Amino acid sequence: SGKWVLMVTAQTPTNIAVIKYWGKRDETLILPVNDSISVTLDPDHLCTTTTVAVSPSFDHDRMWLNAKEISLSGGRFQNCLREIRNRACDFEDKHIKIEKKDWEKLHVHIASYNNFPTAAGLASSAAGFACLVFSLAKLMNLREDQSQLSAIARQGSGSACRSLFGGFVKWIMGKDEKGSDSLAVQLADEEHWNDLVIIIAVVSSRQKETSSTSGMRESVETSLLLQHRAKEVVPKRIFHAVCLDTSPPIFYMNDTSHRIISYVEKWNRSEGSPQVAYTFDAGPNAVMIARNRKVATQLLQRLLFFFPPNSDTDLNSYVLGDKSILHD
Ligand code: PMV
Numbered sequence: 020s021g022k023w024v025l026m027v028t029a030q031t032p033t034n035i036a037v038i039k040y041w042g043k044r045d046e047t048l049i050l051p052v053n054d055s056i057s058v059t060l061d062p063d064h065l066c067t068t069t070t071v072a073v074s075p076s077f078d079h080d081r082m083w084l085n086a087k088e089i090s091l092s093g094g095r096f097q098n099c100l101r102e103i104r105n106r107a108c109d110f111e112d113k114h115i116k117i118e119k120k121d122w123e124k125l126h127v128h129i130a131s132y133n134n135f136p137t138a139a140g141l142a143s144s145a146a147g148f149a150c151l152v153f154s155l156a157k158l159m160n161l162r163e164d165q166s167q168l169s170a171i172a173r174q175g176s177g178s179a180c181r182s183l184f185g186g187f188v189k190w191i192m193g194k195d196e197k198g199s200d201s202l203a204v205q206l207a208d209e210e211h212w213n214d215l216v217i218i219i220a221v222v223s224s225r226q227k228e229t230s231s232t233s234g235m236r237e238s239v240e241t242s243l244l245l246q247h248r249a250k251e252v253v254p255k256r257i258f259h260a261v262c263l264d265t266s267p268p269i270f271y272m273n274d275t276s277h278r279i280i281s282y283v284e285k286w287n288r289s290e291g292s293p294q295v296a297y298t299f300d301a302g303p304n305a306v307m308i309a310r311n312r313k314v315a316t317q318l319l320q321r322l323l324f325f326f327p328p329n330s331d332t333d334l335n336s337y338v339l340g341d342k343s344i345l346h347d
Pocket residue numbers: 035036038039040041055142144145176177178179231232299300301
């Protein structure tokens with residue numbers, strides 16, 4: 020009968036790139052100009068929870084993000100849905116039987132929720148598309164492994180492909196024009212380097228002026244450094260220099276970001292060995308990776324001292340990876 024609903028719920032954390040992806044060689048398939056490497060965060064923080072449902076009583080595909088209905092008409096959603104439907108397999112349990120050919124006609128409802136402020140310039144599309152693809156793949160009984168699923172998530176948002184795995188993950192840029200080999204692989208699992216604590220200092224919760232999509236396009240078109248970075252320099256990590264070398268320049272970092280960098284550099288130098296690493300995505304928020312919990316605690320104390328709450332440079336600091344979240 021038409022009275023059943025089949026549902027799957029999944030949860031996916033976001034990831035922070037330490038070797039950034041910047042620049043697409045194909046904008047529709049989302050194929051990058053360089054390999055990238057990231058750390059997937061602890062699932063307790065900055066994660067997306069998505070429930071997907073299918074029922075003969077649904078008459079079109081619909082999606083809600085943080086309880087507000089959003090359109091699924093964008094190419095990125097459509098590409099992910101199409102790729103998953105193409106690979107759907109027979110499903111059968113005590114009550115329901117769905118044959119491969121039936122999936123074409125069945126519509127999905129998707130409800131997604133971010134446990135962090137979506138507007139705060141923290142990578143939400145990575146967790147979002149990874150979770151969407153993973154939960155739909157489970158619902159439609161796909162046989163593909165995580166790497167193959169990552170190649171689908173990549174078509175939603177590039178960085179999403181790396182959130183299909185925990186731990187340290189590499190997105191291999193691949194060579195195929197169709198993107199079949201542009202996928203994520205796990206370099207080390209979530210138990211590796213367990214002492215690390217990642218702290219994200221929310222420098223500004225304003226939405227960025229230049230999206231990563233248009234920023235990358237402008238860099239591919241105008242930056243002389245970009246090709247050089249992709250081919251020769253990726254192992255040496257420059258990324259913000261490419262944004263500054265883009266015309267007009269893209270200033271993702273602000274004065275507070277620069278002050279945090281100087282502060283961490285001075286501290287590392289005074290200790291004689293690096294205690295804290297830092298990285299910035301397409302925005303001013305500082306992601307700091309502390310050697311261990313003790314260093315992380317010192318770092319937070321110092322940040323709160325140098326950037327006092329309710330001052331001009333107020334930070335909302337999120338402690339990640341140690342099961343606690345700290346606001347100012
Ligand atoms: O996947 P997108 O389109 O959100 O781009 C992500 C770009 C950076 O976060 C700046 C770098 C990265 O590798 O995650």
